[in-house]
Amino acid sequence: MGLIKKLDPIIANKIAAGEVIEKLANVIKELVENAIDAQAKKIDIELQDSGLKMMRVIDDGLGMDEDDLLAAFERHATSKISSVNDLFRIKSLGFRGEAIPSIASISKMTITSNLKDSAKAVVFDNGQFIEIKDASLNQGTMVEVEKIFYYTPARFKYLKSEQYELALIQALIYQFALSYPNISFRLSNNQKLLFSSNGQGSIKNLMAQIYGINVGSALLDFQGQTRDFKIYGKTTKPVINRSNRQYIHIIVNHRVIQDTEIVQAILESYDQLIPKQRYPITVLYIDVDPLLIDVNVHPRKQEVKFSEKQALIDLIRSSISEVVKDKPIFQEVKNEDIQTTIDFTQGLEIKEENQTFYENDTINIQEEKRKIIPDLSYIGQYSGTYLLFQNDQGLYMVDQHAAAERIRYERYAKEMQINNQMIQTTIFPIRMDFPADVLTKLKNHKDDIENIGIKFDINDDHLLVKEIPLWFPKNYEDIYMETIIDQFSEDKRTSKKELIDDLAILLACKHSLKANHYITKAEADHLIKDLRQCQKPYTCPHGRPIIVEIKHSQVEHWFNRVI
Structure with missing residues (x-):
């Protein structure tokens, strides 16, 4: 009946632009990725009015001749792949051939490129070819985008403020600089320089430049390798963290x-x-x-399978936890509201056979050598808490x-992890009512719960608890049983370790020395x-600091005794 028709290329490009280009930062991302794929060593990003008026990306890469310039505006035209097999070994950032025609369909776009001292400029407006002409440019390519979203006012309407859009672009360039520390990036807006990297490859210097000297001085190096993966990077000491x-x-x-x-694996490393x-502030290279x-998952190539x-x-978790687990993280008071760290290098042999916990709780911990809390003299108590x-x-x-x-x-965590732990039989079974x-x-x-030392029978509308671990504190049995039941009934936890961790935290919080005492x-x-x-003597189980120096x-x- 002729109802199905092939879309006009301009319409198809505008549809593709809807998937790829939502923000001004998306335009910059596609253009910078093209510059990187062209083997550029220096990339300048120049904006006017945060990119609303004009965006320009200049690189010193390979450049293009006249034929390639024109081909770049054709949909699915790319130099990155040429066969189906190439899809399984993608090394370039771009490969779909959608970015240039998509951007050109919703803006006025001019690409000027110089290959072997022959510069040409091609102009497209609203997806339509306007002209190709001689130009002047050093080796490389310059892309100018103007009137972005001018032809799609609905999309323009949903852009945020200039400052918000500019912040997204700044964050994007930071990511590029960290991804390619050997490339020099320069970002300016309205002729004001916002960021400049030297391309000398120092991740530490880049992170200090982006996040501040305090972050740069609190970085830890980590690395790890298996048969399939090699990881490395930098992460902050635990006391330096963000919201x-x-x-x-x-x-x-x-x-x-x-x-x-x-991300969750990185967080678990800080346990x-x-x-x-x-x-934490972390840069993880894989x-x-x-x-x-498989990088061919998301139109903007932000997901990988x-x-x-x-x-x-497992490699990420073990590699990062290895470098952060023994770092002293006393809070240190400063004039500025900046969290910093203090290092103690004193190492002692801790091999006491019987070590007593507060209120006569006992636990035996033996270690080879570690950094510890220094010798301290007690002088008093403040507010019944500190x-x-x-x-x-x-x-x-x-x-x-x-x-x-x-x-x-x-x-408690140690006790619960013991397989053959001591149990006590209740004189009378503890009845606990629950919905069917x-x-x-x-x-x-049932087997998982019994593995932590709890024996019980399940009836139609209640449980009968017959045995509980010996370390269960008296008069708290029902609280911990309810917690266990809640964990399993809601499927909140999938491992014994996670269950034990939550129970130990609850037990410790309920039964510890309180504030105002x-x-x-x-x-x-x-x-x-x-x-x-x-x-881990420096933080409580919730991650809050224990000691402030x-x-x-x-x-x-403070008392003006020193200048």
């Missing part, structure tokens, strides 16, 4: 991607060293054979609840002694 995940950069074969599982909903990944992804996740200690270096404030919570958490649907779910998890000098000294034996020189400065 969102945009500070985590994942770069696969020089391509910036987004991947929630990898309780930073508070929840806080994120080198992998292109055959083992991995073969053997779990092996990659213990005050001193030494030659300065004043130390200890959150007594956070300290006691850390001590108890490690004790919850009890039905629990039948699938005054203690004696002996109890305070005992608390610090027990804290020294912890695997105020240097002696800082106190003297």
Whole structure:
């Protein structure tokens, strides 16, 4: 009946532009990727009015002749791939041949290029060819985009403010600079220089330039390798963290991607060293054979599918945790509102056979050698919550609840991980009533629950608990049983380790020394002694700091005793 018709190329390009180009930053991304694929070593990005009026990208790459210039405006015309097999070994950033025609369909676009001292310029407006002419340009290519979204007012309407759009472009150029530290990038807006990298390859210098000297000085190097993957990069010490995940950069074969599982692996590497909903500043580089990944997933190529992804996740988690786990992270008071770190290099042999936790809880921890809390002298308590200690270096404030919570958490976590742990039989079975649907779910998890030392029978509308672990505190049995049931009935956890971790945190929080509770000098000294034996004595299980240090020189400065 002739109802189905082939779309006009201009319409097809505008549709493609809707998938690829949503923001001004998307235009810059496509143009910079083309410059990188052209082997440029210097890339300048010039904007007028944050790109609303004009965007210009200039590179010193290979350049194009007249035929290639014209071909670049044709849809699915590309120099990156030539066969189906090439799709499985993609090394370039671009490969679909959609960007140039898509951008040209919603703007006025001029591409000037010089190949072997022969420069030409091609102009397209609203997807229509206007002219090709002689031009003057050094080796490389210059792309100018004007009147962006002029022909698609609905898209223009939904752009944010100039400053917002400019911020997105700045963040994008930061990512490119980190992905290609050997390329020099220069970004300006209205002739004002916003960013410039020297292309000398120093990741540390780039991160210090982007995020500040304090971040640059708090970076840790990590690396790891398996048969399929090689990873390396830099991440901040735990005390340097931010409120969102945009500070985590994942770069696969020089391509910036987004991947929630990898972000989660990075967070898990910090295991309780930073508070929840806080994120480290991390640049993670992943080198992998292109055959083992698929980048042809998302129109903007921001997602990648991995073969053997779990092996990659495990490698990331182990490599980063290895460098952050033993870093002292005392909070240090500064004039500025900047979190910094302090390093103690004292190493001691900790081989006491019986080490006592606060309130007569015991645990035995043996270690070869590690950095520890320095010697401290107790001088008092502030607000019934913060213990005050001193030494030659300065004043130390200890959150007594956070300290006691850390001590108890490690004790309970250790006890729950013991397979043949001691159990106690209840004199009378503990009856716990639950809806039938919850009890039905629990039948699938009965063995998992019994693995942590809890024996029970499931009836039509209730549980009968017959045995519980010996370490369950008296009068708290129902609280912890309810927590366990909730974890499994809602399928919130899939591993014994995660369940144990949550239970240990809850147990420690409920049963630890509280704030606004005054203690004696002996109890305070005992608390610090027990804290020294912890695997992670610097933060509570929630990631909050336990100790704040105020240097002696800082106190003297406050009182104008030093200049």
